Amino acid sequence: MPQVTYIEPGGATRTLTLAAGTSVMRGAVDAGVDGIEAQCGGNCACATCHCYVQDPWLDKLPPPSDDETLMLTNVAAERRPNSRLSCQLIVEPGLDGLSVRFPDRQS
Amino acid sequence: MVDSQAPILIVGAGQAGVQIAETLRQEGYTGDLLLIGNEVHPPYQRPPLSKKWLLEPGALSALSLRGADALVRRRIELKLDTEVTAIDRAASRLRFANGEQLAYSKLALATGALARALALPGASLGQVLSLRSIADSGAISAALRRCATEGRPVVVIGGGFIGLEVAASARKLGAAVTVLEGLPRLMSRVTAPIVSEAFERVHRAHGVELVFNAQVTQLRGSAGCVESVCTADGREYAAGCVVVGIGVVPDDRLAAAAGLACDRGILVDECARTSDPSIAAAGDCTARRLADGRLLRLESVQNAVEQAKSAAVALLGRERPFRAAPWFWSDQYDIKLQMVGLSHGYDQVVTRGDVQKPAFSAFYFQAGRLIAVDSLSRVQDHMQSKRLLDHGLSPTPEQAADPLFDLQSLLREAKPATADGA
């Protein structure tokens, strides 16, 4: 099963083993990773699951949907080129080792 | 009588309760923390219950708000299936159904709301259903499927969010649906006519029968099961099941019995403080006193989460007022409805986008200032408006209505001045 590494706003790192098909948001919420709110529960409606995808993973992810791109326009923390909504990132074997960082604010 | 070594107790293990606990830890509270809920399921999200979950009830873990590991990591003790029956404020203790008592140093109330019951003859017949919990959603999902298979109609009483989401789901499952709404249009309490009309068209296009100004007088049935719904104009609507979606009642029963100030909801200020300094409250159970004195009752995830943060901070003796613009979302068919701000008291509405499709936003103004925006499949408008409202910025009605005007430019111009504290 793929492993995902989360970097919390304070800098602490947590690596979790997630079942394929799980969202990066769900993995974080279930394990209590700091720095994520996920108010809408993965509906791509709140942008409180914002993360920064760490190198070299950005290009390996499927591109964001139109909705995700639009939601990203006004996230609470700084939007960067590697900003994604973690509820839209689905873990699969090819993403073993994926690493994301949560910003210091989500709302 | 307050024992400062006693735990902080939170009553209600829902959206607000979980957030209060989480924020207490984030804000540095290191003492004992107990989250008490009367449901059997670990804390879960309700929004999917009237949406995805009706179509395909899945694994319960997909609904969970925070996993068990998350609670353990944050040293949040969870006591489920436990009803709190009274608050003894003089002794700073909670009483439980089994006679036990627990002392608290501080107390948070997050008891949520109850689905408003239909007070009419026949309302207690079988297959008259309302929607609040996982079990309710399961029962409605089964009823919709049964109606689809047996070719019997579903009658929804109430054309608000929950009723309409259920109607949309029922159509997707192939059941015939009639929505009986007492007022002249859908979602009339919260949206402008142009938004109601857009949803009317969409629901009708999907085959939902909409009846307005319908005064339901009684439900009829046989063998204990509902068979029809009667209205004051003499019509009778056959029903294989009835879903009642006529709003919620804030659950302030514990608080009211303990003498806390309540007015259809536990009265709280912008910092989620109740009339007792050692008790805070958050979420659907509250009625919030705004700066201008008005009382605001909101039933939304964001309200539960933001008030919960305020409540946690208040219990630690500090202030974190909740002033962000309220927002809400609802899914019906493939329309993503996102609302931000409070449209109450608007005197002008302009639209941006394609009203017929529908893919547009309604911008609500009061004396020329933007107060709220409803977006139908216009995610960008929603996100930009949210920021504008949070920063106290307003386009002119002409700018809002002009699709070529870049709303984002107002934010860019204002950036240096507001230094982005929101």
Ligand SMILES: Cc1cc2nc3c(=O)[nH]c(=O)nc-3n(C[C@H](O)[C@H](O)[C@H](O)COP(=O)(O)OP(=O)(O)OC[C@H]3O[C@@H](n4cnc5c(N)ncnc54)[C@H](O)[C@@H]3O)c2cc1C
């Ligand atoms: C079907 C449905 C769809 C929704 N869709 C949306 C949506 O799309 N978008 C949105 O923003 N909001 C939506 N909402 C609203 C949102 O879910 C609520 O606003 C939110 O759950 C409120 O959280 P809360 O913690 O205040 O209350 P709840 O989540 O209801 O939690 C309160 C808990 O306290 C427990 N409790 C009460 N009294 C006691 C007691 N005496 N002892 C122990 N436990 C007690 C209750 O059983 C409950 O578990 C929806 C709600 C429903 C029901």
Ligand code: FES
């Ligand atoms: S959880 Fe709301 S957008 Fe991801």
